[in-house]
Amino acid sequence: MNLTLTINGTVHHVEASPTARLLDVLRGPLGLTGSKEGCGEGECGACTVLLDGDPVNACLVLVGQCEGRSILTVEGLAHGQTLSPLQQAFVGHGGAQCGICTPGMLISAHAYEKSTKSLVTLRESIAGNICRCTGYQRIVDSITQAEHEDRVQTFGTVGS
Amino acid sequence: MAITDLELHSFVRLPTIADVLQTLADRHAASQKTVVLAGGTDWVVEQEMAPPHKPGAELPMVVDISRLSDLQTIHLNGNLLTIGAAATYLQLRRHPHIGMGDKRAALLARMAQDLGALQIQARGTLGGNLATGSPAADGVAALMAYDASVVLQSVRGERTVPITEFQTGYKKSVRAPDEIITQFQISLPTHYNWYWRKVGTRRAQAISKVALAGVAVVESGQIQRIGLGMASVAPVTAALRNTRSYLCSAPLHKLTGAELDAAVNSDCSPIDDVRSTRQYRAHCARVVVREFARSLGAPV
Numbered sequence: 001m002n003l004t005l006t007i008n009g010t011v012h013h014v015e016a017s018p019t020a021r022l023l024d025v026l027r028g029p030l031g032l033t034g035s036k037e038g039c040g041e042g043e044c045g046a047c048t049v050l051l052d053g054d055p056v057n058a059c060l061v062l063v064g065q066c067e068g069r070s071i072l073t074v075e076g077l078a079h080g081q082t083l084s085p086l087q088q089a090f091v092g093h094g095g096a097q098c099g100i101c102t103p104g105m106l107i108s109a110h111a112y113e114k115s116t117k118s119l120v121t122l123r124e125s126i127a128g129n130i131c132r133c134t135g136y137q138r139i140v141d142s143i144t145q146a147e148h149e150d151r152v153q154t155f156g157t158v159g160s
Numbered sequence: 161m162a163i164t165d166l167e168l169h170s171f172v173r174l175p176t177i178a179d180v181l182q183t184l185a186d187r188h189a190a191s192q193k194t195v196v197l198a199g200g201t202d203w204v205v206e207q208e209m210a211p212p213h214k215p216g217a218e219l220p221m222v223v224d225i226s227r228l229s230d231l232q233t234i235h236l237n238g239n240l241l242t243i244g245a246a247a248t249y250l251q252l253r254r255h256p257h258i259g260m261g262d263k264r265a266a267l268l269a270r271m272a273q274d275l276g277a278l279q280i281q282a283r284g285t286l287g288g289n290l291a292t293g294s295p296a297a298d299g300v301a302a303l304m305a306y307d308a309s310v311v312l313q314s315v316r317g318e319r320t321v322p323i324t325e326f327q328t329g330y331k332k333s334v335r336a337p338d339e340i341i342t343q344f345q346i347s348l349p350t351h352y353n354w355y356w357r358k359v360g361t362r363r364a365q366a367i368s369k370v371a372l373a374g375v376a377v378v379e380s381g382q383i384q385r386i387g388l389g390m391a392s393v394a395p396v397t398a399a400l401r402n403t404r405s406y407l408c409s410a411p412l413h414k415l416t417g418a419e420l421d422a423a424v425n426s427d428c429s430p431i432d433d434v435r436s437t438r439q440y441r442a443h444c445a446r447v448v449v450r451e452f453a454r455s456l457g458a459p460v
Contacts, residue, residue, distance in 0.1 A: 024163065062222070065226050128276065128365060
């Protein structure tokens, strides 16, 4: 079946079974291997992508359910070779160690910055993302720093 | 079933509820199996864990209802709250009468906050929670506390079933194969106390060892109306009928912990499994009911 998906702002036409997992279509025919498969049962969050702006586990969504919808993967965060402020903060604060959880963490953190901040705390925003290097504090530091820099960019100064 | 087998299912997304009902009726008449899929957070996992698919055996067709907006509507008319069966937990949390605004049904948002994590809340639905039939369903416990009505539709018509009568056994219900759950109706008390407590391994992504949802209307020192729903202590979500009766039977100050514990014990039949033990679950069941009763003013 030919499916139309908007991924990272670009319309893609892909030949796939509508009951394939979104994760397999992203990583397979679309070649977007940034999203990782950890547990394959919606527990670990390594495959987190945004579906119409909300975080979902790509291992639990059938690609046919996404037809015509907008998906953001970790590949969509950077602008060309320039990392997003959030990604730069992860680099600067050691928010990534082995890296398997990082794409999902970045997407959950991005969702927090863009849409879920009014609903959840920072830690709750990444509660569905498991890091086995036990690096949560550095991840939280990274997201906090990115928030701070975002405010500096928006208002020019912070705390005055 | 391996992940690759998942791709062998046929799949349709239909534009209206009527189309879904007709498809279910036609396929049921032809003895063909159909899966009505909303968020998929249980079903996809079940497929991955199932034994390999036998070549030649017919797989059920997947009918996607996750994007039927008529099944996602939430509205409050006077005291009657109507929630579409395919509304997600995230929609509940964001709704002006549930998780935001006047929070008339705040218990539902509080429950939704503890269910999985945001990724599951963005996909999971109350209708799916009930249809899947897990005794650990947090959403069903909350609906039971509100004594919600379940609206079922088929081409044969519409019927309404009290949620306490929907489940008939472990993963069994009164839903006919050609029916879908379309909505939940909740008659909200004007003023009420509510309670939510989930006992899990950690704060997020936990399947309840025990969870209690409670709704109570207290007047003149006595409980006038109580609704309770408890997860993971029986083959179906427990309505705790004896506990409800006991809590309403006397002024709050005359209730005793020992009698309350006895009522809870008589309402629960927990088991040992991978997540917890019968003994711990029974203990938690008594403790959370006491905590709710205490919050209402009972000396227990």
